[in-house]
Amino acid sequence: xxxxHVYTRKRSEFGRPCSFSDRPAEVCVDIQPDPSLADSFLLRxxxxxxxxxxxxxxxxxxxxxxxxxxxRGVNHVEGGWPKDINPQxxxxxxxxxxxxxxxxxxxxxxxxxxxxxxxxxxxNNAIDIYEEYFGEEELAEVEDExxxxxxxxxxxxxxxxxxSDVLLSKRDPNVVKRTATHLSWHPDRCKKLAVAYSSxxxxxxxxxxxxxxxxxxxxxPNKPELVLKxxxxxxxLEYNPKDSHILVGGCYNGQMAYWDTRKGGLPVEVSTVEVSxxxxxxxxxxxxxxxxxxxxxxxTDGQVLWWDIRKLSEPTEILVLDxxxxxxxxxxxGAVTLEFEPTMPTKFMxxxxxxxxxxxxxxxxxxxxxxxxxxxxxxxxxxxxxxxxFYPKIFLTVGDWTARIWSExxxxxxxxxxxxxxxxxxxxxxxxxRPSVFFxxxxxxTLDIWDFLFKQNNPSLSLKICDEPLSSLRLQDxxxxxxxxxxxxxxxxxxxxxxxxxxxxNEKNLANAMFERETKREKIxxxxxxxxxxxxxxxxxxxxxxxxxxxxxxxxxxxxxxxxEFFEVIEAELQRRAQAEAxxxxxxxxxxxxxxVAAQExxxxxxxxxxxxxxxxxx
Amino acid sequence: AEVEETLKRIQAHKGVIATMVINAEGIPIRTTLDNxxxxxxxxxxxxxxxxxxxxxxxxxxxNDLTFLRIRSKKxxxxxxxxxxxxxxxxxxxxx
Numbered sequence: 001x002x003x004x005h006v007y008t009r010k011r012s013e014f015g016r017p018c019s020f021s022d023r024p025a026e027v028c029v030d031i032q033p034d035p036s037l038a039d040s041f042l043l044r045x046x047x048x049x050x051x052x053x054x055x056x057x058x059x060x061x062x063x064x065x066x067x068x069x070x071x072r073g074v075n076h077v078e079g080g081w082p083k084d085i086n087p088q089x090x091x092x093x094x095x096x097x098x099x100x101x102x103x104x105x106x107x108x109x110x111x112x113x114x115x116x117x118x119x120x121x122x123x124n125n126a127i128d129i130y131e132e133y134f135g136e137e138e139l140a141e142v143e144d145e146x147x148x149x150x151x152x153x154x155x156x157x158x159x160x161x162x163x164s165d166v167l168l169s170k171r172d173p174n175v176v177k178r179t180a181t182h183l184s185w186h187p188d189r190c191k192k193l194a195v196a197y198s199s200x201x202x203x204x205x206x207x208x209x210x211x212x213x214x215x216x217x218x219x220x221p222n223k224p225e226l227v228l229k230x231x232x233x234x235x236x237l238e239y240n241p242k243d244s245h246i247l248v249g250g251c252y253n254g255q256m257a258y259w260d261t262r263k264g265g266l267p268v269e270v271s272t273v274e275v276s277x278x279x280x281x282x283x284x285x286x287x288x289x290x291x292x293x294x295x296x297x298x299x300t301d302g303q304v305l306w307w308d309i310r311k312l313s314e315p316t317e318i319l320v321l322d323x324x325x326x327x328x329x330x331x332x333x334g335a336v337t338l339e340f341e342p343t344m345p346t347k348f349m350x351x352x353x354x355x356x357x358x359x360x361x362x363x364x365x366x367x368x369x370x371x372x373x374x375x376x377x378x379x380x381x382x383x384x385x386x387x388x389x390f391y392p393k394i395f396l397t398v399g400d401w402t403a404r405i406w407s408e409x410x411x412x413x414x415x416x417x418x419x420x421x422x423x424x425x426x427x428x429x430x431x432x433x434r435p436s437v438f439f440x441x442x443x444x445x446t447l448d449i450w451d452f453l454f455k456q457n458n459p460s461l462s463l464k465i466c467d468e469p470l471s472s473l474r475l476q477d478x479x480x481x482x483x484x485x486x487x488x489x490x491x492x493x494x495x496x497x498x499x500x501x502x503x504x505x506n507e508k509n510l511a512n513a514m515f516e517r518e519t520k521r522e523k524i525x526x527x528x529x530x531x532x533x534x535x536x537x538x539x540x541x542x543x544x545x546x547x548x549x550x551x552x553x554x555x556x557x558x559x560x561x562x563x564x565e566f567f568e569v570i571e572a573e574l575q576r577r578a579q580a581e582a583x584x585x586x587x588x589x590x591x592x593x594x595x596x597v598a599a600q601e602x603x604x605x606x607x608x609x610x611x612x613x614x615x616x617x618x619x
Numbered sequence: 620a621e622v623e624e625t626l627k628r629i630q631a632h633k634g635v636i637a638t639m640v641i642n643a644e645g646i647p648i649r650t651t652l653d654n655x656x657x658x659x660x661x662x663x664x665x666x667x668x669x670x671x672x673x674x675x676x677x678x679x680x681x682n683d684l685t686f687l688r689i690r691s692k693k694x695x696x697x698x699x700x701x702x703x704x705x706x707x708x709x710x711x712x713x714x
Binding site for chain 2 (some may be wrong): 109
């Protein structure tokens with residue numbers, strides 16, 4: 001429907017002129033102000049007024065002309081010839097050249113330049129001006145910084161008590177702390193650390209203590225990456241160097257278990273209780289084999305067992321650590337550490353509770369022959385045993401209050417040893433990059449780094465890590481980062497300064513020379529002792545009565561004499577120490593000298609005392 | 620004659636591979652290398668010497684270029700410039 005609007009107008013009205021007229025102003029509306037309205041308004045004072053002035057800017061775009069680049073080659077053609085000479089024509093060019101050569105200018109110039117040039121040529125031949133002088137010596141100046149180490153990470157686990165009794169309304173606030181007994185670095189990238197936690201106190205199994213051990217990822221030290229749940233706490237734990245997903249662990253109750261990290265926290269297989277060890281498994285190491293599944297373990301029950309992890313129901317081989325070579329379990333010595341060097345696959349060493357180190361040969365035909373040699377090393381258990389990665393014949397033992405370095409050839413005594421410390425040494429290992437550096441940990445919570453090419457009577461760096469005893473130590477393969485586990489379960493990671501973990505010039509030779517020198521010294525001493533002993537024996541056989549009178553001294557008297565001497569030595573040492581402290585004000589140098597002398601005297605006295613005890617025993 | 624002697628002496632030194640004399644226009648006057656190599660060296664070193672000289676004089680107008688040594692991995696190129704000529708020697712600095 002269309003809407004139509006129609007306008008109509010008469011035709012006669014079109015075009016009529018308009019007539020306008022004036023009209024006076026009229027008031028249309030008058031609105032008076034209403035003062036009452038003003039009450040609803042407040043006077044504003046002060047009044048904020050804003051003013052802004054900004055400069056006007058305009059936007060403008062500029063684009064440079066694109067430069068086009070092209071790769072071109074240049075063909076050198078002879079140029080510069082004067083116009084009249086055609087460069088192709090040999091005759092003309094030769095003629096031109098001859099003409100030039102005859103010019104006086106030319107001759108003078110050449111002679112002058114010739115001398116100049118000769119000088120430089122001779123210079124070049126004489127010395128090489130760009131040779132690197134003092135290049136090597138610059139490096140030597142860099143290592144002036146004193147050795148130091150800094151903590152890069154501390155891993156603590158906070159164990160919530162998950163075994164609390166439901167009826168008790170309050171939670172047990174005591175968190176049961178367990179010792180970090182063993183550390184093992186991940187073989188490939190060393191970014192993960194497997195730590196075995198257990199309580200090594202004798203028969204102190206608190207019922208709430210958890211059995212778990214953890215694998216920590218260094219990127220995330222707050223929460224363990226993987227929790228391993230064995231049936232009994234783990235005392236030792238090792239990554240398989242060939243397959244980084246497999247770990248083997250030795251338990252507190254003597255069983256062996258192995259884990260695959262891809263399969264979770266429960267062990268894939270556990271050895272049967274009847275054929276396992278009867279005491280905690282203190283050492284478990286992987287063997288170098290084609291299958292990569294063989295390992296062996298040692299424990300204080302005196303046995304060393306070889307296992308194949310594919311079949312943990314029984315060990316593949318058993319060795320009883322009986323040094324009388326009779327294979328009797330009653331005589332066996334309890335093993336506390338195990339040592340194995342992949343470059344010597346048939347030999348291994350065991351450190352025992354009785355302080356004796358046994359070197360064994362796996363490939364011997366009969367069990368008694370398996371025990372190759374013994375070294376009587378410490379007064380107490382040998383807590384750590386390690387071969388020098390550069391010189392496998394040299395090994396380090398750590399036990400009681402000292403750390404000793406042995407050579408395989410000298411069986412009677414160590415070639416080098418540290419002084420007797422004030423607290424027990426708990427663990428030790430060699431540096432993987434420097435043959436003369438090794439680390440030890442003590443019961444007072446300090447980590448010592450020894451560099452015997454630099455300083456021999458004191459560690460070159462001694463750091464107090466924590467107040468509780470340190471129980472285990474492990475160096476990363478690159479030699480820069482070391483992890484220490486403490487009695488309360490804290491693992492501290494330290495990075496040591498580059499001076500201690502970069503191979504110095506000539507260090508291998510110097511270390512080798514030192515080892516050989518000390519070995520020779522010990523051999524000479526041994527030879528002399530043997531001679532003296534032979535002489536004594538010859539004399540005692542010749543002079544029967546006189547010797548017998550001496551020998552008739554009863555054991556009780558000998559014991560009394562020994563005791564008296566022992567206490568005398570202790571008294572002397574205490575007195576000396578009191579004196580030294582009183583003289584502390586007189587300067588440190590003096591004190592150090594005194595202590596060194598006292599320590600040396602004490603050292604020389606104590607071994608002598610040992611010798612006397614030996615001789616009495618022999619008598 | 621003197622010229623001959625000088626050039627021969629230089630060539631006889633230990634390690635010297637080649638000797639060349641170039642004039643101000645880049646024309647090789649005397650050379651011990653083949654023509655194409657000489658032409659290449661002549662063209663390139665001439666320009667470089669000019670540039671080096673102008674650099675030295677720009678920095679200090681009283682100064683002038685006396686010698687130019689280019690040491691490369693394989694050998695050393697030595698250029699002795701003159702007003703009109705260039706003496707170029709290529710040597711292998713034996714170490």
